[in-house]
Amino acid sequence: MVRRGMAAHQQQHDVQKPAQARISVTSSDSEGKEGLRRQFSSLLKERGWLLAAAFAAMLVLHLAGGGSLLVLVAAILVFLAVAMVVPVRKAELGVAARAAPGSNSGFTAESLAAAVADPLIVFDQRGVVVLANPAALGAFGDVDPGISLPLKFRTPEMQQLIGRALETGERAVSAEYSERVPIERNYLVSCTAIGGTSLFVMVFKDQSESRRIDRMRADFIANASHELRTPLASIAGFIETLRGPAKDDAGAREQFLQIMQNQTSRMARLINDLLSLSRLEMRALRMGGAKVDLRAVIDSVVDSLQPLASDSGVDIENRIGEARMEVAGDRDELYQVFENLIENACKYGRSGGKVVISAASKKIGPAEEISVEVRDFGPGIAEEHIPRVTERFYRIDGNGSLKGTGLGLAIVKHIVTRHRGRLVISSSLGEGSAFTVHLPAE
Amino acid sequence: MTAVLSHHIVSAYDDELKSLTLRIAAMGGHAERMVDLALSALIHADLALARKVIADDAILDEAQREIDTQTISMITRRQPLADDLREIVGAIRISADLERVGDLGKNIAKRAFVVGHSLDRMSAIRGLEALVDLALTQLKDVLDVYASRSVERLVAVRDRDEQIDAIYTSLFRELLTYMMEDPRNITPCTHLLFCAKNIERIGDHATNIAETIYYIVTGEQLPLNRPKEDRSHVVTVEPHSPA
Known part of the structure; x- marks a missing residue:
């Protein structure tokens, strides 16, 4: 209907x-x-x-x-x-x-709307979308002409805003709109009638940045203080021992210093990862950006991880063919995705002796999806942990191994989500794990 | 799409159908908001927010009653057929699901009073957040399809329902472990267990709504093998096992 x-x-x-x-x-x-x-x-x-x-x-x-x-x-x-x-x-x-350059005549409403960087939607007196600019399509997906706006923007504030705009006609009205999933976003939305028509225009101003900075600060302090407390306590303990009971024990001193060094380098890694995650969360979602050739990205990740792989005695088999695999997104972020995944595979799947990277593409409805799988042949992940390994600081062994910071997969998941993709993890104990990144093809 | 113009002779009929979908969308918006706020009330022990969520449930109850009245009157007066009938019956079903989602949200908010600050830093909180993110994504995607009618997107719903069940099972195990470690955890963990169950149920209602929407649009049942049930009924945690 x-x-x-x-x-x-x-x-x-x-x-x-x-x-x-x-x-x-x-x-x-x-x-x-x-x-x-x-x-x-x-x-x-x-x-x-x-x-x-x-x-x-x-x-x-x-x-x-x-x-x-x-x-x-x-x-x-x-x-x-x-x-x-x-x-x-x-x-x-x-x-x-x-x-000819410099000519100012003959532009259309579409070209004007497309030139606006903020999401912009034109709708009629029934609340039905007439035009949505590329920024709006990028931010909200389904806002093609014909979609009923109050059905798409369902928060009570937006319902009121659209209702008021349609009633009052001329005056400009505004409201806040926030989305929690898939990525948290906040907008200040204003709605104005377009003179001489029965149409209205709705413009979204992104407020996410300031909100994100606030949240980032709170999260960072909470996470950092919690996660740094354990290694700090252990270092403090060793210092106490070194000054007291182990004062003159050269063997113990060497051993303790080694542990303390490991702890400090872990703390450094942790701070790096926390910063990198916070930066990611702070940066506005910029979709429909540059085209990125995934094959080139993965090739360079594999090259840079060769030393680590040979140190761990792992062979990286790159089975991605010559096909072009282009997605829209941020090259550096996607690089980090595959770096984290392949590095994890080398670290945790070391006993399997090899890591296999493969790719596939398939049609989902009208859209095409590219998937890249990173598979290791290590000990695998127990079923109850699989759905939770992407949570921050979630650790399978329960008490913080020295191997990772507990943030690598959280970062991967965050990046993949903001590229409108999915991360699928499958694993069985004793056989290894497969991490598959699904991304919409460009 | 067969571009049938407003084919009902009485255009008020079209307006009535339209106002029905608008009401469903508004209910959906309220339900999404309630679930979101309920969890943040629980996590931050924000009792004022919890009270607001509990009070907001009345809006959903009222909306469902209005939709009931409107649909009954439409069926008697218009005697709808085919896709109109599906639209109306679908609205009845979706509004019932959304009303339940609101109840579950309210129930989570209520537990904020008991749980309070007793679970600082527990990793179960992150698990709950992950669970509610999935459930809300599920609900949002499904309601977005109600707006766009592009039912091919509903296929992803099945994947996510499986993930929700898996996280729920894992949380169940984790909470049992906490209770085992320290009896003082039993009260807050039991409440969290109910919250997790409620969120998992919200995911199920979203799946129901997906099925209803598919039926409204295509007239057929959604061809998805219903996901496996959650496996918490077989989870046991041995006392004194290493956590």
Whole structure:
């Protein structure tokens, strides 16, 4: 029923702004042709009354003067030819002028909306989306024309905002909109009627950054103080022993200093990981950014991890073929994903002797998805731990092994989620584990 | 999409159907908000927030009653057929599921009073957060599909329901371990166990809603093998086992 309503609605609206709404979906090539055709036909339309008037005048002349039919036909043909040529040339000129730099005419609502960096949605007096700019599609996904806004933005504040905008008409109204999942985001949303139409525009200002900084500070202090307390306590204990009972024991001193060094380097790693996670959370979600070739990323990760792998006695088998695997996103972040996964596989799956990286792509509905699997043949992860290993500081052995900081997979999951992907973990004890990253293909 | 124009002779009928979907969406928004706030009330021992969540449940109850009244009156007056009938029956079912989600949220908020500050730093809290994130994502995705009607997205729902069950089972085990370690943990952990169960149930209601939406749009049952049940009924933790 909603679909039906949408269809009806779109037809109504197409009367008002037909071509633009469609153009935004076509590719740039056909856009050009379409534009040319449109301009040509509109010029013809413009000239229609002129043509008609000329024909009428000729006919009147012919009837009044009683001239030869042949002359009339020839005159009409010549006139028609001239009339057709003139608009064509004008149309070409028009296109050229538009393409020339510095020209300020002929932009559409779509191109204007696309130039706005904030999410922007135009909707009609029934609350149905007429136009959503790329930023809005990137931020909210399903806001294509025809979607009912109050169905998509369901928070009580947004329901009220849309209701008030539709009621009051002219005045601008604003509200806060926040989403907790999949990634926490906060927006200040303002809604204004577009003068001279029955349409409204809704603009989202991202407020996430300031909120994130606040949260980051609180989280960082809580996490850091908790996680640093254990190694600090152990170092303090060793210092006490070194100054007291083990004062003159050279063997114990060496051993204790070694442990203390391990603890301090673990603390350093922990702080690095915490900072890296906090930075990730702070940075605004920038989707639809650059294209990243996953194959190149993985190749360079594998190269950089070769020394670690050979130290651990692990062979990294890269079974990714020559296929191009492009996704939209941030190269450095994706690098970190595969670095963490492959490093983990080398560390925890060392007993298996090899790590295999493979890739696949498949269609899900209209979209294509690329998946990359990092598989080790180590001891595996017990079933009850699998769903939780991506939680911060979750440790399988319960009391903090020295191997990791407990943040590596949390970072991986965070990055994959903000790339609109999924991390799937499968494992069975004694056979090894597979970490699969699914990302939407570009 | 067969672009049928407003095909009902009485256009008020279309308006009624539209207002029904709007009501469902508003209920969904309230339910999502309640679950989110209930967990943060629990984690931060924010009792004022907990009271607000408990009071908000009345809104959902009221909304469900209104939808009941509206749908009954539509069925008697309009005698809907085919997709209109599915839309109306679907609304009844979804509103019942959402009302239950609200109840479960309210129940979590209530436990904030008992649990209080007694579980600082317990890693179970992170587990609960992960669980509620999944359940809320589930609910959000499903309600987004109610708006967009792109039912092919519902397939991901099954994956996530399995994850929810797996985390729930793991949390169950963890909480039992805490209780075993120190009897003083028993009270807060028992309440957390109920919270985890409630969140897991919220995921199930989201799955129900997914099935209803699929039925509304296609007229067929969602072809997903229902996920395995959670395995907490077979979890045992031996006393004095190394945690």
